[in-house]
Amino acid sequence: MRRPIIAGNWKMYKTIPEALEFVRIFKPLVVASTHCEIVIAPVFTAIKSMADRLEGSNVEVAAQDSAADPGPGAFTGEVSASMIRDAGGRWVIIGHSERRQYYGETDESVGAKIRSAVGAGLLPIVCVGERLEDRDATRAETVVEAQLTAGMRNLTVTEASRIIVAYEPVWAIGTGRTATPETAQEMHAFIRSRLGAMFGDRIAQTTRILYGGSVKPDNIVALMDQVDIDGGLVGGASLEADSFARIINYKERG
Numbered sequence: 001m002r003r004p005i006i007a008g009n010w011k012m013y014k015t016i017p018e019a020l021e022f023v024r025i026f027k028p029l030v031v032a033s034t035h036c037e038i039v040i041a042p043v044f045t046a047i048k049s050m051a052d053r054l055e056g057s058n059v060e061v062a063a064q065d066s067a068a069d070p071g072p073g074a075f076t077g078e079v080s081a082s083m084i085r086d087a088g089g090r091w092v093i094i095g096h097s098e099r100r101q102y103y104g105e106t107d108e109s110v111g112a113k114i115r116s117a118v119g120a121g122l123l124p125i126v127c128v129g130e131r132l133e134d135r136d137a138t139r140a141e142t143v144v145e146a147q148l149t150a151g152m153r154n155l156t157v158t159e160a161s162r163i164i165v166a167y168e169p170v171w172a173i174g175t176g177r178t179a180t181p182e183t184a185q186e187m188h189a190f191i192r193s194r195l196g197a198m199f200g201d202r203i204a205q206t207t208r209i210l211y212g213g214s215v216k217p218d219n220i221v222a223l224m225d226q227v228d229i230d231g232g233l234v235g236g237a238s239l240e241a242d243s244f245a246r247i248i249n250y251k252e253r254g
């Protein structure tokens with residue numbers, strides 16, 4: 001059994017007071033939501049305050065990135081995986097398409113970040129996904145396979161067992177255009193088969209694969225109905241407590 005994960009990616013939104021106000025409203029809305037793991041990734045500066053405020057609850061905190069080098073060291077502007085743990089984070093998003101697109105993230109840097117994150121005891125949510133031109137040229141699977149292989153090829157089976165994969169087609173992020181549940185399922189099944197080829201059947205069957213790309217309260221049920229979709233990575237709809245809680249509580253409407 002794979003326990004679902006619903007994770008919110010807040011990108012560069014919310015100050016510390018705004019994040020804590022969200023927590024105040026949100027916590028009671030999900031206090032009984034034990035069917036899944038709940039994760040929120042605020043900006044770095046809010047991780048500590050949020051983790052303190054959420055201590056003992058069923059909501060955990062993630063970072064949106066972490067350094068490739070385990071550090072400590074002379075890497076101006078970087079935050080290491082162990083520093084994220086020190087601030088109370090338990091998870092980290094790695095290789096988000098916005099980081100690949102705007103900040104020069106490569107499959108190789110993603111690989112190094114994954115290893116440092118696992119080494120520090122964080123749970124990495126590794127993002128993969130094709131651009132629209134890749135899908136139109138029928139090379140979506142080739143692109144996703146290359147991202148997976150390059151990002152994960154140096155991991156041991158034990159390290160791989162800590163990874164969560166998020167399939168986020170770039171054309172569906174922040175566009176309101178979701179992949180149909182069938183399209184997402186097809187890619188999730190493909191990712192699972194590639195994990196099997198790399199790390200064996202146990203890793204293939206136990207790795208949680210999240211879907212991301214315009215997940216909303218009204219499409220989460222159909223997505224979660226798919227056998228290989230184990231949760232969601234939610235951007236825009238995680239910024240508002242009520243809509244994020246409705247996504248998490250999808251079972252009540254399923």
Ligand code: PEP
Pocket residue numbers: 009168172173174175176212213214215233234235236237
């Ligand atoms: C994301 O940022 O990972 C994301 C999926 O965003 P949105 O839900 O807004 O498409």
